[in-house]
Amino acid sequence: MRLLIVEDHPILANGLITALKGADYAVDHAATGEQADHMLATQHYDAVILDIGLPKLDGYEVLRRMRRKGSKTPVLMLTARDALEDRVKGLDLGADDYLTKPYDLPELEARVRALIRRGQSGGGADLIHGDLTLDTAGRRATIKDTPLDLSARELGVLEVLMLRAGRVVSKEQLAEQLYGWGEEVGANAIEVYVHRLRKKLEPAGINVRTIRGLGYLLEKAAHE
Amino acid sequence: MSRLRTLRSRLLLWVSGPMLGLWLISTMVDHEVAKGFVNLTYDRALLDTALDLGRNVRESSDRLYLDLPQPVIEMLISGEQGRFFYRAIGPGGEYISGDPDLPDLPPDALDDRVTYYDAVYRGGSIRAVALRVPVRPGSGKGAILIHVAERGTLRTDFARQIMLRMMIPQAILVLLATLAVWFGVGIGLRALTSIRTEIENRSHVDLSPIAEAGAPVEVRPLVRAMNDLLSRLSAALAAQQRFIADAAHQLRTPIAALKTQTELAARQVGDSEAKATMQQLHTAADHATRLVNQLLTMARAEPGSHRSVMRQPVDLAALAREVTGEWVPRALTLDIDLGFADASAPVEINADPFLIREMLSNLVDNALNYTPPGGHVTVRVHRAGDHPTLEVEDNGRGIPEEERGKVFERFYRIPGSSPEGCGLGLAIVREIAQGHRATASVQTGAGGRGTRIIVKFPASPR
Numbered sequence: 270m271r272l273l274i275v276e277d278h279p280i281l282a283n284g285l286i287t288a289l290k291g292a293d294y295a296v297d298h299a300a301t302g303e304q305a306d307h308m309l310a311t312q313h314y315d316a317v318i319l320d321i322g323l324p325k326l327d328g329y330e331v332l333r334r335m336r337r338k339g340s341k342t343p344v345l346m347l348t349a350r351d352a353l354e355d356r357v358k359g360l361d362l363g364a365d366d367y368l369t370k371p372y373d374l375p376e377l378e379a380r381v382r383a384l385i386r387r388g389q390s391g392g393g394a395d396l397i398h399g400d401l402t403l404d405t406a407g408r409r410a411t412i413k414d415t416p417l418d419l420s421a422r423e424l425g426v427l428e429v430l431m432l433r434a435g436r437v438v439s440k441e442q443l444a445e446q447l448y449g450w451g452e453e454v455g456a457n458a459i460e461v462y463v464h465r466l467r468k469k470l471e472p473a474g475i476n477v478r479t480i481r482g483l484g485y486l487l488e489k490a491a492h493e
Numbered sequence: 494m495s496r497l498r499t500l501r502s503r504l505l506l507w508v509s510g511p512m513l514g515l516w517l518i519s520t521m522v523d524h525e526v527a528k529g530f531v532n533l534t535y536d537r538a539l540l541d542t543a544l545d546l547g548r549n550v551r552e553s554s555d556r557l558y559l560d561l562p563q564p565v566i567e568m569l570i571s572g573e574q575g576r577f578f579y580r581a582i583g584p585g586g587e588y589i590s591g592d593p594d595l596p597d598l599p600p601d602a603l604d605d606r607v608t609y610y611d612a613v614y615r616g617g618s619i620r621a622v623a624l625r626v627p628v629r630p631g632s633g634k635g636a637i638l639i640h641v642a643e644r645g646t647l648r649t650d651f652a653r654q655i656m657l658r659m660m661i662p663q664a665i666l667v668l669l670a671t672l673a674v675w676f677g678v679g680i681g682l683r684a685l686t687s688i689r690t691e692i693e694n695r696s697h698v699d700l701s702p703i704a705e706a707g708a709p710v711e712v713r714p715l716v717r718a719m720n721d722l723l724s725r726l727s728a729a730l731a732a733q734q735r736f737i738a739d740a741a742h743q744l745r746t747p748i749a750a751l752k753t754q755t756e757l758a759a760r761q762v763g764d765s766e767a768k769a770t771m772q773q774l775h776t777a778a779d780h781a782t783r784l785v786n787q788l789l790t791m792a793r794a795e796p797g798s799h800r801s802v803m804r805q806p807v808d809l810a811a812l813a814r815e816v817t818g819e820w821v822p823r824a825l826t827l828d829i830d831l832g833f834a835d836a837s838a839p840v841e842i843n844a845d846p847f848l849i850r851e852m853l854s855n856l857v858d859n860a861l862n863y864t865p866p867g868g869h870v871t872v873r874v875h876r877a878g879d880h881p882t883l884e885v886e887d888n889g890r891g892i893p894e895e896e897r898g899k900v901f902e903r904f905y906r907i908p909g910s911s912p913e914g915c916g917l918g919l920a921i922v923r924e925i926a927q928g929h930r931a932t933a934s935v936q937t938g939a940g941g942r943g944t945r946i947i948v949k950f951p952a953s954p955r
Contacts, residue, residue: 284753291760324744332653349745371782372748375758437818478825481832481871483818488825 270385271295271313275305275331276320279420285318288374291383302326309335314342314446316384318377321348321359335365343369345385378485396431398487400473403431412473419469426462429478430487439484501678509671516667521661527655531648539622543607543611543641547626550589550637557583557628557637559590576613576623578642584628584635595640598623611645618645657699671842682708688716696930700727730795737792739786748785752778787917790851791903794924809881809950810874816853817872820861827865831857834873836889840881842950844929852925853916856885856946861943864889879952888943897935922948933943 272294275284279300286296299305299314302323309331321328332344343365348355357365365387366380396403398473403410408424410417428437429446442461444476447459463485467477467484476488551560559581580591587642596619598614608623621642628634687707695701702720705713753777760772817833822829853872861872864887873884892900892907899905901923904916919933928932931950938945 278750281746281750281753284750284757286756288753291757292735309942333547345751349749370745371752371778374753436821437821439814480818480821481830482835483814483821483833486821 271297272381273297273299273305273308273312273314275299275302275323275328277301277323280319284374285377286377292378294381302328302331306334309340309342310338316345316381317342318381319344319346319364321346321350321355321430329358332359332362332364343387345377345380347383350361352355372483376419398431398434399475401431401470401475403428412470412475417469419466420462422462423469426459426466430485434487437480437483438485442484469489497940499681500891501581504678504777505674506737508674509667512667512670516663519663520841523659524652527659528648531652531655531952533650535620535643536622538621539609539641539643540607540624541640542577542579543545543622543624543690546639546641548635550626552582552627552628557589561590576647577814578640578645580640582640584637588686589637590939591640595642597640612642616641619643620648628904630894650749650883660773668937685712688712696928698889700724700730701729734792734795737788741789741792744781744785748778748781752782753843758768761906784917787855787921790890790921791924793923794848794851794928800866804845806841807849808843809844809849809883810838810840811841812846812849813853813872813874813883816850820854820857824870826887827861827864829864830869831861832871833870834871835875842881842953843948848925848928852922853883855887855921856883856948858889859918859922860885860889860946863887868943877949881888881950883948883950884945886938886943886945888938888940891937891942891944892935900935901933907941919946922946 270293270309274282274285274289274296276285276298277300282300286298289296297308297314299308303326305317305319305323306326319328319331323331328346328348332346335344336344344363345366345368346364347360347368347370349370359367365384368377368380396405397442400413400480401410402412403424405428408421410419410424410427425447427442429443440456443459443463444456463477463479471475478486478488480486506863510533545565546559546561549560549562549565551558561570578592578595580593580595581589583589590672594614597612599612600609600611602610602623608627610621610623612619612621619642622638624639625636625639627636671785679731685708688703689705700723702723705716705718705720708716752775755771755775759768759775762768762771813837814833823830857870857872864870868888870885870887873886875882875884900907901919902916904921906916924947925932930948931948933946933948936945936947937943
């Protein structure tokens with residue numbers, strides 16, 4: 270896996286290079302927009318970490334040129350600005366993800382992993398959460414290759430929870446998702462599905478937490 | 494000068510002062526006019542008396558005498574005591590009748606048939622008429638000179654009475670005009686009320702110009718001057734905000750470098766004492782991150798920020814639910830039960846959603862920092878009467894009564910609290926609340942434990 274880091278701050282760039290090399294990526298570094306533009310034109314990368322605040326040719330411009338040339342390489346934008354407008358601009362230009370400085374290194378590493386996975390699978394049919402795998406195309410879930418016996422609705426609930434693992438999913442969001450699949454469900458029904466799902470996931474040590482007044486949350490797997 | 498502090502008393506002085514002067518002058522003029530008419534009338538009566546006397550001059554063989562009928566005598570003598578006097582003198586200067594020592598005509602008087610003159614007699618002023626009556630017309634025997642005089646006090650009393658009667662209605666007029674000024678000023682100044690209301694109702698972060706259109710023409714220069722000041726103020730504040738925001742942005746990259754390097758170092762050194770040191774460095778970098786983020790938020794919430802006018806209808810309940818949800822993962826790592834309780838119906842406020850989100854984040858962050866593992870934090874949105882209200886309650890150690898006034902101050906930290914916070918969180922909450930004309934207050938949590946922070950928005954229709 271080959272990554273390009275575009276960052277003008279030498280110490281930060283050095284830290285990122287060291288960290289990602291440690292994770293067995295081949296890492297190239299560009300300190301300016303022009304350099305990055307040149308390297309992207311001549312080399313192939315699996316993902317790009319792109320700082321917005323670069324001298325002269327800024328990150329937005331590098332990204333714009335990349336996408337104009339038809340490059341589909343996933344891009345994670347780094348910025349010292351967090352205003353909503355900046356974020357929207359980056360995503361509109363075709364960035365795949367967005368991280369505000371200063372970030373936690375593990376978070377950046379996880380985002381890079383996710384970016385590369387997305388780039389490879391072209392949408393990603395399998396959702397993985399610890400030992401739990403959900404094949405969204407085949408509509409089946411397995412724990413350590415042992416199939417789980419889930420109804421279509423339970424599977425639907427599980428998919429939403431896995432897509433937003435570690436984050437809160439409201440009952441409304443779950444109901445909306447099931448409604449989207451042609452099912453009409455109330456809040457009480459959602460509670461029943463979650464209750465059943467929880468029982469089936471418990472043996473594998475996967476916990477669906479109830480968050481007071483907010484909904485549910487699939488707790489982060491220990492090793493993701 | 495202190496009496497002239499109000500516009501009303503100034504106007505009153507400048508209107509009623511000259512009016513009082515005019516009233517005095519007009520009174521004096523009235524007096525003169527009255528005196529003129531009174532003289533005219535009384536002189537006429539005096540002459541009539543003299544003519545009456547003249548008609549009664551009789552001639553005997555050797556002398557002239559006055560044959561006065563009883564009514565005339567009574568009028569002259571027994572009338573009002575000492576009011577009238579008369580004297581008749583023959584053509585040769587011989588005394589005929591009356592008061593012999595009555596003052597004579599002034600020396601410069603013309604030799605007219607009728608002459609009026611003023612004189613002093615028996616210690617008082619008198620008005621007199623001298624009438625020449627021929628003894629026998631055409632006889633060439635000369636003329637008798639008849640003087641009739643009356644006390645001057647009669648006339649002055651009468652003129653004074655006329656003057657007094659004219660003074661009273663004029664005084665009432667002055668009084669009424671003064672009252673009219675008093676109330677008129679009040680009514681006139683009501684035109685300023687709309688400007689006052691506009692200024693009173695604006696939030697302290699709103700430095701936009703005051704509308705000039707509703708102001709009276711006289712007040713517009715004042716409004717313009719105020720608007721000029723507002724615009725200079727807002728430019729100065731904006732420059733300051735920009736500086737803080739830029740500084741915060743600039744700090745982010747070096748802090749990111751610091752965090753990345755300490756994280757890496759902690760991995761490289763393995764389980765040694767150095768690892769603990771690295772982790773402390775990392776924690777310090779995290780604190781710097783928080784501080785930078787809060788400074789940025791502060792800069793955005795303060796007056797002069799371009800965000801201060803970005804108001805729109807916001808469903809407080811939905812926004813609070815969303816923000817609380819975002820904090821759940823952090824609460825779980827701290828082993829704190831973070832929950833939400835809402836009024837099921839939307840609670841709409843007119844607000845800047847970005848700032849309300851920041852306010853909520855700071856409230857929840859603050860509550861999580863002051864709640865021990867195993868504790869509860871609850872975000873609540875409801876209506877207290879007509880007031881949309883946001884509450885964040887925890888069952889942590891609470892804030893002592895005497896500290897509550899200070900917790901909203903910048904960089905204030907409760908003595909003995911953990912070094913997690915930098916003392917800006919609640920200052921940001923207050924700043925944003927004030928910007929939305931809301932109030933932030935601290936109470937003790939349910940069951941006498943922990944803290945409940947309440948943000949009460951201005952009343953709005955349901």
